[in-house]
Amino acid sequence: MPSSIVFRGGEKSIYNPAGNTAFLDLKNIVKSYDREVLNVRTLAFERGKIYGIIGPSGAGKTTLLRIINLLTEPDRGTIYFEGRPIPPNGPARLALQRQMTLVFQKPLLFSTTVRENIAYGLRTRGYSREEIKKRVSALLEQIGLPHMKERHAGTLSGGEAQRVALARAVAFKPKLLLLDEPTANLDPANVELMEKMILQLKQTMEVTIIIVTHNIFQARRLTDEAVFLYDGQVVETGETSKMFTSPRDERTQAFIEGRMIY
Amino acid sequence: MPRLLEGILEAFTLIIRLDPELIKIVFLSLRVSGAAIIISTLLGFPLGTWLGLKPEKKTALVNKVIYTLMGLPPVVAGLVIYMLLSRMGLLGVLGLLYTPVAMIIAQVTLALPIVTGLTMVGVRSRGKEVEETARSLGAGPLLSAWTVVRESRISLLGAVVTGFGRVIAEVGAVMMVGGNIEGHTRVMTTAIVLETRKGNFEYAIGLGLILLSLSFVINAFLYRVQRGGEVHL
Numbered sequence: 001m002p003s004s005i006v007f008r009g010g011e012k013s014i015y016n017p018a019g020n021t022a023f024l025d026l027k028n029i030v031k032s033y034d035r036e037v038l039n040v041r042t043l044a045f046e047r048g049k050i051y052g053i054i055g056p057s058g059a060g061k062t063t064l065l066r067i068i069n070l071l072t073e074p075d076r077g078t079i080y081f082e083g084r085p086i087p088p089n090g091p092a093r094l095a096l097q098r099q100m101t102l103v104f105q106k107p108l109l110f111s112t113t114v115r116e117n118i119a120y121g122l123r124t125r126g127y128s129r130e131e132i133k134k135r136v137s138a139l140l141e142q143i144g145l146p147h148m149k150e151r152h153a154g155t156l157s158g159g160e161a162q163r164v165a166l167a168r169a170v171a172f173k174p175k176l177l178l179l180d181e182p183t184a185n186l187d188p189a190n191v192e193l194m195e196k197m198i199l200q201l202k203q204t205m206e207v208t209i210i211i212v213t214h215n216i217f218q219a220r221r222l223t224d225e226a227v228f229l230y231d232g233q234v235v236e237t238g239e240t241s242k243m244f245t246s247p248r249d250e251r252t253q254a255f256i257e258g259r260m261i262y
Numbered sequence: 263m264p265r266l267l268e269g270i271l272e273a274f275t276l277i278i279r280l281d282p283e284l285i286k287i288v289f290l291s292l293r294v295s296g297a298a299i300i301i302s303t304l305l306g307f308p309l310g311t312w313l314g315l316k317p318e319k320k321t322a323l324v325n326k327v328i329y330t331l332m333g334l335p336p337v338v339a340g341l342v343i344y345m346l347l348s349r350m351g352l353l354g355v356l357g358l359l360y361t362p363v364a365m366i367i368a369q370v371t372l373a374l375p376i377v378t379g380l381t382m383v384g385v386r387s388r389g390k391e392v393e394e395t396a397r398s399l400g401a402g403p404l405l406s407a408w409t410v411v412r413e414s415r416i417s418l419l420g421a422v423v424t425g426f427g428r429v430i431a432e433v434g435a436v437m438m439v440g441g442n443i444e445g446h447t448r449v450m451t452t453a454i455v456l457e458t459r460k461g462n463f464e465y466a467i468g469l470g471l472i473l474l475s476l477s478f479v480i481n482a483f484l485y486r487v488q489r490g491g492e493v494h495l
């Protein structure tokens with residue numbers, strides 16, 4: 001009986017001498033280009049929640065997502081994924097990278113059919129043909145484009161393309177889904193559709209979602225927890241509703257009230 | 263002018279009769295330039311893709327070199343390969359001068375920069391984005407590179423066709439290193455030079471017509487591909 005308590009967290013393991021059990025944990029991540037654009041001392045994400053990363057343009061939001069997705073190498077620091085530090089290279093790194101995916105601010109669809117786009121991540125993971133077919137059809141249904149299976153991706157509208165990019169990202173059921181401004185270029189109807197789909201994901205899959213947005217209202221609608229990033233630094237984290245009603249930091253407050261000039 | 267008309271008529275008869283010597287020359291041309299473009303593609307695709315995925319700043323010097331070589335005059339290529347392959351040259355012992363192999367080598371020096379350069383430009387336009395999208399979707403290094411190649415297929419096809427068009431029509435390099443030996447290293451362009459000099463216009467015109475038609479087919483194809491923007495390969 002007590003064993004169930006022992007594993008609740010806080011124990012030390014060989015992977016994680018710090019004894020940290022967060023799903024994703026960033027420690028002392030620093031990235032500079034011509035100047036320092038990101039300096040995150042510590043930032044932890046729990047499994048199954050939706051996180052919002054908010055902050056003004058240039059705050060380092062995209063850089064942060066790219067570092068988490070292992071596309072950009074930080075100058076310093078360690079990322080712990082499920083308690084283990086992500087190795088700098090090798091097959092173990094690829095294996096970890098395959099548990100997460102990033103939908104870019106301006107997603108790129110491959111110049112082939114919608115079907116092949118959605119199937120891409122499944123093919124790289126060696127899914128069977130029947131399974132691929134099944135999942136692609138189900139996803140097309142979910143994003144409301146069942147008739148567009150054979151359409152060339154280049155002929156889609158912006159909103160349709162964004163939905164296909166989301167379907168492609170969730171097809172292989174990643175543990176961690178990173179969304180960079182998923183609705184920035186969409187009209188209100190499509191924004192609503194995308195938001196609905198994102199909320200549905202939380203119910204249908206075991207997934208942790210991190211959404212970058214500069215729209216505080218969207219963050220409020222979608223996210224459980226919020227991270228306010230300013231000038232490369234984490235200024236404030238906490239429950240989204242609390243952060244918006246009673247921000248602790250002056251800069252957070254300024255951003256929320258729209259007083260922040262950027 | 264009657265001379266020209268007469269020549270064209272006789273040229274057509276030569277082509278229709280499938281004149282054996284004419285056919286031989288055409289086939290050697292296709293074989294030499296075909297081999298050159300295949301080698302250039304096998305080397306130029308990976309090289310161009312690799313360069314195209316690097317930040318432009320880091321490859322500035324290489325870019326300039328490649329662009330310069332893309333305009334390399336065929337006679338200069340011929341001269342260099344001639345010196346390498348001639349008896350006193352670095353590779354003289356191989357005894358390749360005045361063989362089709364020498365012609366292929368010379369044409370590779372002309373086609374490789376074109377294939378590499380155009381591949382690089384094609385990949386650069388959206389290669390980095392494609393690579394990162396592929397990696398983010400779980401592709402390893404090889405598969406993401408392959409995806410980049412697939413996504414740039416229109417420019418890559420253009421690179422190959424342009425390279426082929428250049429070498430099949432060039433005369434300087436094959437003349438210098440091949441020597442225009444009848445039945446051995448005589449190709450369409452060198453034959454045209456020779457027959458014109460000899461006054462055998464019908465022969466020269468016949469070959470000229472074949473070259474022109476080839477060029478037309480190649481360019482029509484390229485135009486279609488680039489217009490349509492899509493080729494299902």
Ligand SMILES: Nc1ncnc2c1ncn2[C@@H]1O[C@H](COP(=O)(O)OP(=O)(O)OP(=O)(O)O)[C@@H](O)[C@H]1O
Pocket residue numbers: 033034037055056057058059060061062063064214
């Ligand atoms: N590859 C790069 N080279 C140089 N500077 C870069 C590079 N990538 C990002 N930066 C800089 O880092 C800073 C943070 O960029 P980032 O894209 O992370 O901002 P962001 O918070 O996503 O902004 P936005 O809301 O406008 O998308 C910016 O000043 C940007 O110019």
Ligand SMILES: [Mg+2]
Pocket residue numbers: 061062063105180
């Ligand atoms: Mg951004």
